[in-house]
Amino acid sequence: MIWSMLHEALEAMIANRMRSFLTMLGMMIGVGAVIIMSAIGAGAQEAVKQSIASMGSNLFIVLSGSTTSGGARMGSGATPTLTIGDAEAIAELPSIAEVAPIASGMAQVIYGSNNWSTTIMGSTPNILTVRNWTMESGYSFTDADVRGATRVALIGKTVAENLFGDENPVGKMIRIKQSPYQVVGVLALKGQSLDGRDQDDTIIVPVTTAQHKLFGSQFQGTVRLIMAQAVSADQMNEAENQMTELLRQRHHIRDNKENDFSIRNLAAMAASAADTAKVMSLMLGAIASISLLVGGIGIMNIMLVSVTERTREIGIRVAIGAHERDILLQFLLEALMISIFGSMIGILLGVGGAFIAENFLSMSVIFTSQSILTAFGVAATIGIFFGFYPARKAAKMEPIDALRFQ
Amino acid sequence: MTHFVINIKNLTKNYETVAGVVPVLKGIDLSVSSGEFLAIMGASGSGKSTLMNILGCLDTPSGGIYELNGTDIQSLDKNSLASFRNSMIGFIFQGFNLLPRMSIIDNIALPLVYAGIPKEERIERARIMLEKVGLGLYGSYRPNQISGGQQQRVAIARALINRPKLILADEPTGNLDTKTSEEIMTLFSDLNTQEGITIILITHENNIAQYAQSIVHIHDGKIDFREPTNRMEERIK
Structure with a gap:
């Protein structure tokens, strides 16, 4: 039974080629966008991760501080105050x-x-x-x-x-x-x-x-x-405090004076860069998901038109013994088929688009089978979700009204 | 006592409209025994289509009793009604009502899809039926590729395929010319006399009704009278 229904769904799709294609287009663009966007997002995240790793981990940069000369404050490192001796002293600290x-x-x-x-x-x-x-x-x-x-x-x-x-x-x-x-x-x-x-x-x-x-x-x-x-990521705060104390001592800075050096925590910078990349890739995914949602609404729209158009057909089927669930399943399968075909083509589009982005726009992209499976699963869910209401409308039709429909 | 396929007692049907409750059927009593060929005649608005819908389990009565093959159909839910239509009743409509996208064979086999019969058997049985209505060569055609008379034959084959207890034909010749109408009606009376299939025919044309064994006249929601047809009278003589 399910096979003959699948066959019928396929025939219905072929019978309305143009309409099916346009409906599918929504899903194609949605799924394609999700895949490209998540690949680019993951690529960007990975690139950030790599440059963080290339920088070295748990790093501090100690810069010579700004000094004031004649009222004008100079930028960091303007006056060299750090010595090799400072470096050797810092190396003695237990947290370094x-x-x-x-x-x-x-x-x-x-x-x-x-x-x-x-x-x-x-x-x-x-x-x-x-x-x-x-x-x-x-x-x-x-x-x-x-x-x-x-x-x-x-x-x-x-x-x-x-x-x-x-x-x-x-x-x-x-x-x-x-x-x-x-x-x-x-x-x-x-x-x-x-x-x-x-x-x-x-x-x-x-x-x-x-x-x-x-x-x-x-x-x-x-x-x-x-x-x-x-020494480790959880010793970063301690290390910063110890270095500050040590350098203030070595540079004979009184309690009420500002430091003549500054310490930058590169790990914190790296973390915020990684966060930014993550937020960006989430945002890309969210924007792409909206187009998937719009595609789903397109399916619902066209299925509603299809149900109305085929009212008489539904009446005939009911008269010769179709159960409510048969009609429901038939229209649900049609919606599902459109969304699944659409998303399969969308996956190809997405992979192709990401390939172009990688090779011609030299962006780093990363595919995860997870993102492809997710896009596919979401598309199928959308097909069922947005196909259900029209299918139910068809199944609940009264046979005499449906048969009278011209 | 003969076995009644249809047993109706004091059947009523009211429609609720904005103007109030409109009674359409006002107490129908009707029995149809197995193997009978009955025509129901009446002017439009007499309630014959409503009666037809109730007989076909497409609509439910407001009051009274309707037993089909011994089952009180008011006791059935929507799902069981669908199964009942599938196994008990074969519909034939004025407008043929074939599904345009399907081949003739698939159209005929469609009731078997809903009966859950496997594909090979469906196609086999549909071929036999197609043969029986004289269209053996047209299985792979689409409905719009054959004539109206042929389409109605296909519809008859579809109505018969699940071996129903009752064939309901609603103005089956309404869209056909005189010659084709005669052919279709001859097919009906052959099915009735040779295979003993119970047929209820709804029409407003007297010459079409004459193919049946008896005619029930409906007027204003009630049965006026029931008479044997000329054909029956000749046969009795």
Whole structure:
């Protein structure tokens, strides 16, 4: 019985091709939109997650504070107040796992006939742990290099490509501000940071080298910032308090004076960025769901028209012995078929659209079979939900009224 | 005592309108025994269509008793009425009332779908019926591809397929020309005489009513009189 009803539903659909197609279109667009939107949302969330991971976890950035000179307040880091000594002291704190001081600036870099302007970061080998950086080839410089202020450099992927092209940079000599440096390693690809900077466009040298040989006059024994990694996520608050106390002591700041440094909690920033991405993907999904709902209303509309048009047919069926449930099931199946066909095409549209977004608009998209199944399930539910009222209207029709209908 | 397919006692039907309650059937007594071919005649507005609807279990009476094949139909709910229509009654309408999207075979087999008969058996039985009404070659046609007379034959095949106790024909020749009408009525009387099928025919044409064995005249919601037809009188002679 169910098979002959399915067959009839299919025939009814084919008999009104144009109408069925237009009704389905609503479902196609709805399901397609849900799938594209959730794929883009998930992609964006994943991208944010990756850039958070690339930044390093449980991170603090300690910046030199703003100072007042002649009434004008300077921005953070304007006056270098942090030293390598501060960094070493922070490293002693029990809530801190790793510390890396950074003295950075821009410089022109030359290899052979190529040159490139990039950020030079002076730091310690710890920077790799703190920033969650791995080596693609070669080795990192060591603490001995920091102590000896040797001229060695780790270069990022972007720098490697611009200076060396296909050549292997490890062991080659480059010139930074006219002085020769040996490339000892290439950093693995990291991609964009949360604020969109290219994290691979950088060179890392020992912090002492940067202080004394590269930016000598700028950093007289000081660093621009200190990166500190807490032992764990739940020790972040403690770590911040301990660092503040320690630095105030070391900088001899009286109780009524402001800090001459500032501490930024990158984990909190990351969490808020992740929240933003999540809210955005939820919103995309919600907007797409509205079009699915509109598609469902379209089904209901067309089924109501169909029931009215086929009043006489319903009368005939009832006269020859159709039960209420037979009529109900017949119209419900028609609605369900339209929504399921529509959503199947919608899934193809969604996948296709997301493919285009990924390959031609270079957006990151992520499909989950869950999102596809959900869209499909919701579409089927909508078919039943919006098909039920018209189907019930058909089933409850009085046979003599239905037969009299012209 | 002969077995009555239909047994009606003091049947009434009122319609409620804005002007008040309008009695349409005002106490009908009627018995139809198995194998009878009865015509019901009356002017329009006499209540014959209402009687037909009640006989066909499409409508329920306001008062009185209606027993179909020994069952009081007022005791049945909507669902049982549907099953009852399916198994007990075959309808034939003036406008044929075939489903336009279905093939002839599927139209004939449709009552069996609602009776829950498996597909192979449905198609097999529908073919036999189609053969019986003389349209064996038309199974895969659609209703709009055949003539009115042929469509009515298909409707007759559909009415007969679930072996009903009673065939109800409401003006079956109303949309047909004289020659086709004669053919259809001959088919009815053959079914009646050869297979003993009980038929109730509603018409307002006397020459059509003459194919039956007897005629019940309805006037103003009551049975005026019941008479044997000329055909019956000839047969008795």
